[in-house]
Amino acid sequence: MVDVAMVGAGQTKFGNHPFGLKGMWSEAIEKAIESVDNDFHPKSVDEAFIGSIAFGGSQLGNTAALLTEHSGMGGVSVRRVENACASSGFALRDAWMAIKSGQADVVVAGGIEKMNDLSASRKRYWLGVSGDTEWERLAGLTFPGTYALTARRYFHEFESTHDDLVHVSVKNHMHGFQNEVAHLRKEISFEKANSGFMVADPLTLYDCCPTSDGASAVILVADHLAHQYTDTPVWVKGSGAGSDYLALHDRPSITQLCATQAAAKRAYSAANISAGDVDLAEVHDCFTIAEVLATEDLGFAARGMGGKFARDGEGRRNEGSVTINASGGLKSKGHPLGATGTGQAVEIFKQLRNQVEPTRQIRDAEIGLTHNVGGSGATCAVHVFGRER
Amino acid sequence: MVDVAMVGAGQTKFGNHPFGLKGMWSEAIEKAIESVDNDFHPKSVDEAFIGSIAFGGSQLGNTAALLTEHSGMGGVSVRRVENACASSGFALRDAWMAIKSGQADVVVAGGIEKMNDLSASRKRYWLGVSGDTEWERLAGLTFPGTYALTARRYFHEFESTHDDLVHVSVKNHMHGFQNEVAHLRKEISFEKANSGFMVADPLTLYDCCPTSDGASAVILVADHLAHQYTDTPVWVKGSGAGSDYLALHDRPSITQLCATQAAAKRAYSAANISAGDVDLAEVHDCFTIAEVLATEDLGFAARGMGGKFARDGEGRRNEGSVTINASGGLKSKGHPLGATGTGQAVEIFKQLRNQVEPTRQIRDAEIGLTHNVGGSGATCAVHVFGRER
Numbered sequence: 001m002v003d004v005a006m007v008g009a010g011q012t013k014f015g016n017h018p019f020g021l022k023g024m025w026s027e028a029i030e031k032a033i034e035s036v037d038n039d040f041h042p043k044s045v046d047e048a049f050i051g052s053i054a055f056g057g058s059q060l061g062n063t064a065a066l067l068t069e070h071s072g073m074g075g076v077s078v079r080r081v082e083n084a085c086a087s088s089g090f091a092l093r094d095a096w097m098a099i100k101s102g103q104a105d106v107v108v109a110g111g112i113e114k115m116n117d118l119s120a121s122r123k124r125y126w127l128g129v130s131g132d133t134e135w136e137r138l139a140g141l142t143f144p145g146t147y148a149l150t151a152r153r154y155f156h157e158f159e160s161t162h163d164d165l166v167h168v169s170v171k172n173h174m175h176g177f178q179n180e181v182a183h184l185r186k187e188i189s190f191e192k193a194n195s196g197f198m199v200a201d202p203l204t205l206y207d208c209c210p211t212s213d214g215a216s217a218v219i220l221v222a223d224h225l226a227h228q229y230t231d232t233p234v235w236v237k238g239s240g241a242g243s244d245y246l247a248l249h250d251r252p253s254i255t256q257l258c259a260t261q262a263a264a265k266r267a268y269s270a271a272n273i274s275a276g277d278v279d280l281a282e283v284h285d286c287f288t289i290a291e292v293l294a295t296e297d298l299g300f301a302a303r304g305m306g307g308k309f310a311r312d313g314e315g316r317r318n319e320g321s322v323t324i325n326a327s328g329g330l331k332s333k334g335h336p337l338g339a340t341g342t343g344q345a346v347e348i349f350k351q352l353r354n355q356v357e358p359t360r361q362i363r364d365a366e367i368g369l370t371h372n373v374g375g376s377g378a379t380c381a382v383h384v385f386g387r388e389r
Numbered sequence: 390m391v392d393v394a395m396v397g398a399g400q401t402k403f404g405n406h407p408f409g410l411k412g413m414w415s416e417a418i419e420k421a422i423e424s425v426d427n428d429f430h431p432k433s434v435d436e437a438f439i440g441s442i443a444f445g446g447s448q449l450g451n452t453a454a455l456l457t458e459h460s461g462m463g464g465v466s467v468r469r470v471e472n473a474c475a476s477s478g479f480a481l482r483d484a485w486m487a488i489k490s491g492q493a494d495v496v497v498a499g500g501i502e503k504m505n506d507l508s509a510s511r512k513r514y515w516l517g518v519s520g521d522t523e524w525e526r527l528a529g530l531t532f533p534g535t536y537a538l539t540a541r542r543y544f545h546e547f548e549s550t551h552d553d554l555v556h557v558s559v560k561n562h563m564h565g566f567q568n569e570v571a572h573l574r575k576e577i578s579f580e581k582a583n584s585g586f587m588v589a590d591p592l593t594l595y596d597c598c599p600t601s602d603g604a605s606a607v608i609l610v611a612d613h614l615a616h617q618y619t620d621t622p623v624w625v626k627g628s629g630a631g632s633d634y635l636a637l638h639d640r641p642s643i644t645q646l647c648a649t650q651a652a653a654k655r656a657y658s659a660a661n662i663s664a665g666d667v668d669l670a671e672v673h674d675c676f677t678i679a680e681v682l683a684t685e686d687l688g689f690a691a692r693g694m695g696g697k698f699a700r701d702g703e704g705r706r707n708e709g710s711v712t713i714n715a716s717g718g719l720k721s722k723g724h725p726l727g728a729t730g731t732g733q734a735v736e737i738f739k740q741l742r743n744q745v746e747p748t749r750q751i752r753d754a755e756i757g758l759t760h761n762v763g764g765s766g767a768t769c770a771v772h773v774f775g776r777e778r
Contacts, residue, residue, distance in 0.1 A: 084451040
């Protein structure tokens with residue numbers, strides 16, 4: 001079986017981006033190529049998988065081919081992968097399988113979204129349409145509303161209060177403050193995060209991630225090529241994915257994501273590790289409560305103990321048992337929908353190679369994980385990365 | 390290396406369909422399951438790839454998970470694959486690689502589109518947006534216009550006239566007339582096809598495929614499972630894909646598709662065959678001229694000889710050197726965008742197993758091929774199928 005090495009990774013800054021889709025994508029690819037230690041030419045790419053929900057709601061079509069044409073990969077076998085906010089997590093999974101299949105040696109996985117050209121109503125549409133439409137969106141339930149329901153239920157079932165969510169927000173802003181590519185680069189105090197503008201009770205502005213523009217891309221190669229490109233590849237040791245009922249009322253519980261649990265189980269099995277082996281994880285904290293659930297569903301905290309995990313600072317950089325969202329996460333680094341999943345992989349690549357800003361470098365990390373969720377949990381992709389093969 | 394067997398394949402009738410997306414998809418899956426000789430349960434599916442341009446322009450989101458939930462595959466790792474009109478051709482390719490990767494044993498590839506709920510302007514949008522937007526669509530160039538340019542240029546470069554295209558149309562209607570799942574089931578005479586309503590000179594109504602609703606799905610399994618499900622699997626012997634510049638003016642020639650040529654070369658190489666070995670091919674005849682180009686780009690006719698190939702009846706069922714579009718092709722069977730690619734594979738599956746209507750069965754066919762094009766040729770996926778492994 002072929003092993004898969006990540007030899008390059010790059011992204012635009014997440015935020016309100018001046019460039020259009022082609023410019024953003026080209027920047028992500030250029031940065032990914034620059035990060036490869038030895039010469040790399042985009043013409044050597046055999047397959048490309050580009051995650052996007054709506055290509056930013058743009059009018060462009062056949063956009064996957066358009067983007068590869070504009071980034072030096074003309075002629076490559078390329079397609080768009082769409083899976084709501086997990087689009088590029090699945091692009092990464094499909095790229096990983098393409099190499100393992102023996103049909104491709106050099107593969108690009110990436111993602112892109114441009115949210116800030118959209119009117120407020122179109123932005124609401126493209127966000128809302130990622131969840132259930134028939135029972136939820138058309139009845140008026142927004143994503144903040146969905147996660148507010150989850151938070152309320154979580155507080156009802158377990159020993160947890162909104163204070164625990166504030167700890168998540170403060171931590172992620174502390175992590176993202178020093179990240180040059182983060183959207184919201186500001187530290188916030190517990191008091192400030194605890195007195196935010198109410199969005200959907202109990203979630204305030206400081207519980208919600210921003211909507212960002214951005215693009216991200218990683219370069220994967222088959223094991224026999226890894227050392228042609230770098231002496232320090234990051235190995236994609238495992239990939240797992242799953243899905244769940246789209247509508248909340250069909251799920252056995254709204255305080256856990258079965259899709260995450262299934263994806264994690266499969267990724268750990270493929271990588272032959274357990275949750276306790278993970279040193280740092282980029283998890284899908286579209287809302288602070290989502291990070292609390294993720295710490296449980298990924299096995300970092302026991303069921304019902306995710307609130308305490310946050311309260312105790314277990315996810316803090318170089319302090320806790322496992323660093324959660326060293327990049328700042330969706331909350332501070334930002335959330336350009338289709339670009340988020342491979343953006344998480346960019347952070348893991350740099351952390352495991354000791355290439356992030358020194359002040360935010362995780363020490364002695366061997367194993368990293370990414371966790372990318374679609375919609376309110378209908379789809380999920382989890383990946384495990386290691387410095388050792 | 391794992392070999393990939395197709396053990397089931399099914400589709401809705403293509404046409405103006407009364408059901409919504411969930412109903413259409415469930416029908417395609419149900420028919421695919423019914424076609425498996427031994428017991429098959431949708432819960433055994435490990436991965437699913439669903440091709441669609443716009444899920445029929447519907448308001449539903451996270452739709453891949455919604456469709457698998459509604460067809461008994463809840464929990465499966467699933468994503469949408471989008472590549473303009475080649476969406477499910479690439480879904481098939483990615484499903485093939487998923488099995489070859491050793492990460493999945495049972496995989497569904499399918500496609501779906503619902504065009505006839507859309508207003509005329511939305512239909513034009515979702516069709517038009519599959520080609521180049523910046524230089525072509527926004528300047529007023531439609532798809533019939535694109536292919537009319539190609540036809541005019543073809544007649545200028547080679548010994549060919551519109552009569553050759555009429556032969557394509559007559560043949561495909563003759564083939565599709567007896568296909569129970571075809572959209573336009575009517576035979577047409579040369580005279581009738583030659584006097585059609587002009588759409589984009591020189592292309593008449595009889596040169597253009599219809600816009601259809603439809604869904605299609607195939608079930609692929611790893612070699613070690615094939616005989617658990619059937620004694621007569623159809624082997625997916627090779628897959629190839631490629632891309633090209635989106636805008637016509639960037640291509641070296643508009644009378645050939647580089648994406649098809651690259652995809653065919655890769656598919657033939659993977660299957661270890663040459664064009665001369667193919668007994669029947671389902672090619673992407675969105676317009677009659679596209680079939681002429683395809684016969685050349687796939688290697689069935691020499692460059693510039695595709696018109697003569699049609700004129701001489703070389704693609705006729707059981708008469709010519711290779712049967713082209715035994716199903717009726719996009720012209721007669723119909724073209725539900727995202728459902729077309731795996732719909733082609735359904736036809737090959739049934740033909741190679743001698744399971745189509747007796748009057749339209751290809752005799753002694755061993756090797757089949759599918760050819761699915763995105764937009765005006767920016768993306769293409771080619772697959773080779775065989776009765777023998």
